[in-house]
Amino acid sequence: MRITIAQLNPIVGDLTGNLTRAIAVYREAATTGSHLVVLPELYLVGYPPKDLLERTWMIDQVEEALQALARETSAFPDTALLIGAPVRTGSAHGKSLYNGAVLLQRGAVAGVQAKTLLPTYDVFDEARYFEPAPSIGLFACGGERLGIAVCEDAWNEPDFWPAGRMYSFDPVAELARQGATLLINLSASPFCQGKAQLRRKLMQNHARKHGLPLVYVNQIGGNDELIFDGGSMVINGGGALVHQSAFFQEEVVTIDLNAAVPLPETDHDDGDDDMASVHDALVLGIRDxxxxxxxxxxxxGLSGGLDSAVVLALAVAALGSEQVLGISMPSIYSSTGSVEDSRELAQNLNVPFQVLPIKAIQQQYLDALATSFAGLTPDATEENLQARIRGNLLMAFSNKFGHLLLSTGNKSEMAVGYCTLYGDMSGGLSVLADVLKTDVYRLAAYINREQPLIPMAIIAKAPSAELRPDQKDQDTLPPYPVLDAILQHYVEEGLSRDAIISKGFAEETVAWVIRTVDRNEYKRKQAAPGLKVTAKAFGIGRRMPLAARHSHDFTVMYESTSPVER
Structure with a gap:
């Protein structure tokens, strides 16, 4: 059987564009002798479509698109099409839709396999929109019995999570039990560090365990905060990888299952689950x-610091140097080096560069507030004024010239609120919102791997917001290696205060970090959407209350009454 893997990049809601691309890919594959063309999960509407699924007109358009695709298959009777789309259940009870894998062949819908396992953790909220499959079965195609699973259906493998499975049912095992000769998984699996290798091992385990070849097709592209990395694959019945698609780019390739041979182990590309993959993910996220x-x-906005330098380099990689503008806005506290370092950075990246001093504007603000603030000691109020002046100037460029303002704050700063609302948090997209400060240094090293695009003076200088004389980040924050390690345990792993302290961190430091993370939830709620690259990002996958009172200390308060006292 010849199968075409169509690892495509849909735009959410763009039925016309997504359909046009699907038809073009199908026609090309059919004319070259493919027996089956496979597209990703919910490809027609893009993933995740969110509340667009609740718009009746959108589902009407999906049905029209599926009819158009079915007509295409009538011209190529030997080539079927398997595509992800929302499908009406036809029931008056429960949710009105299935997350479906639709098989189209010879001018008609040959079958629909609905998704069985609907994830509701982290960034996923599928039970909000879909009913689980009422049953699963096999579909005949090209002389094979297809066992079709949709994304999460393949993630309940008991060999991987023997003690922590989220569901009691394993759809892949059931498909194998029914006699499938080929397993296919349509997926929209978002990127995070380390996931590509886990994904490959999981799929290999399914194939090896059941002795069946497996075709896995993943979406690529950036959709809001989520980045989909592709990495589609074909695995033979022995569990060996026979094809690995590219990461972070579209790819359409036809694989002859009978002729496919295992790839050498050295050819296994797991998306380089270190800074290379994070870099490529962020570039794709910005571009899309x-x-x-x-x-x-x-x-x-270029401060002369590392974060803004890395964001500028990523933007240039995503858009090209002529499409990016760098602006330095020195205040009375900015060092000469900060401006000149920013200028050198812009020159290295061939980016247009402007300098807009804010000293005079800053003084006007202070003069306007002088009477009201008379006798009060300067504090963060005056510091934040500088950040907000800069935010206003950058937004003026956005409004006047149609530039998207990229926010430059990193995850460490966002976690503890070391950022200014309506100041450095201004922007339409927060590029480093899920990258800890220690990883920003690693990203910079990766960007400089071939030539020093980011000046070493920027990398070497102590981090500083430069909002008061001789200010350094670590006047306020724990050292970044300590802070980031605690944030990793608290935010990503969900450990308690005591569990983190038991790992050797100072009790006072842990308590400060946790307290500061919790009380700055309101800031993050108002931040620009941030690109997700770790297992737990601030954003749609972390939903914490704002007006709340919670503590790692718990005391039961009640009035004790004994029988004697009665």
């Missing part, structure tokens, strides 16, 4: 967020 939102140019 802008392209799919209608922007072609970006503006970045």
């Amino acid at each position: 967020y802008m392209r799919k939102s209608g922007f072609s140019r970006a503006v970045v």
Whole structure:
């Protein structure tokens, strides 16, 4: 059997564009002798479509698109099409839709396999929209009995999570039990560090365990905060990888299952689950967020620090140097080096560069507030004024010239609120919101791997917001290696205060970090959407209350009454 893997990049809601691309890919594959063309989960509407699924007109358009695709298959009777789409259940009870894998062949819908396991953790909320499959079965195609699973259906493998399975049912095992000769998984699996290798091992385990070849097709592209990395694959019945698609780019390839041979172990590309993959994910996330939102140019405020330097380099990689503008806005506390380092960075990246001093504007603000603030000691209020002046100037460029303002704060700062609302948090997209400060240094090293695009003076200088004389980040924060390690345990792993302390961290430091993370939830709620690259990002996958009172200390308060006292 010849199967075409169509690892495509849909735009959420763009039925016309997604359909047109699917038809073009199908026709090309059919004319070259493919027996089956497979597209990702919910490809027609893009993933995740969110509340667009609740719009009746959108589902009507999906049905029209599926009819158009079915007509296409009538011209190529030997080539079937398997595509992800929302499908009406036809029931008056429960949710009105299935998350379906639709098999189209010879001018008609040959079958629909609905998704069985509907994830509701982290960024997923599928039970909000879909009913689980009422049953699963096999589909005949090209002389094979297809066992079709949709994304999460393949993630309940008991060999991987023997003590922590989320569901009691294993759809892949059931498909194998029914006599499938080929397993296919349509997926929209978002990127995070380390996931590509886990994904490959999981799929290999399914194939090896059941002695069946497996075809896995994943979406690529950036959709809001989520980045989909592709990495589609074909695995033979012995569990050996026989094809690995590219990461972070579209790829359409036809594989002859009978002729496929195992790849050498050295050819296994897991997306390089270190800074290379994070770099490529962020570049794709910037490019797609802008392209799919209608922007072609970006503006970045350059402080002379590392975060803004890395964001500028990523933006250039995503858009090209001519589409990015760098602006330095020195205040009375900015060092000469910060401006000159930013200028050198812009020159290295061939980016247009402007300097807009804010000293005079800053003084006007202080003069306007002088009477009201008379006798009061300067504090963060005056510091934040500088950040907000800069935010206003950058937004003026965004409004006047149509640039998207890229916010430059990192995850460490966002976690503890070391950032200014309506100041450095201004922007349409927060590029480093899920990258800890220690990883920003690693990203910089990766960016400089071939030539020093980011000046060493920027990398070497102590981090500083430069909002008061001789200010350094670690006047306020724990050292970044300590802070980031605690944040990793608390935010990503969900450990308690005592569990983190037991790992050797100072009790006072842990308590401060946890307290500061919790009380800055309101800031993150108002931040620009941030690109997700770790297992737990601030954003749609972390939903914490704002007006709340919770503590790691718990005391039961009640009035004790004994029988004697009665």
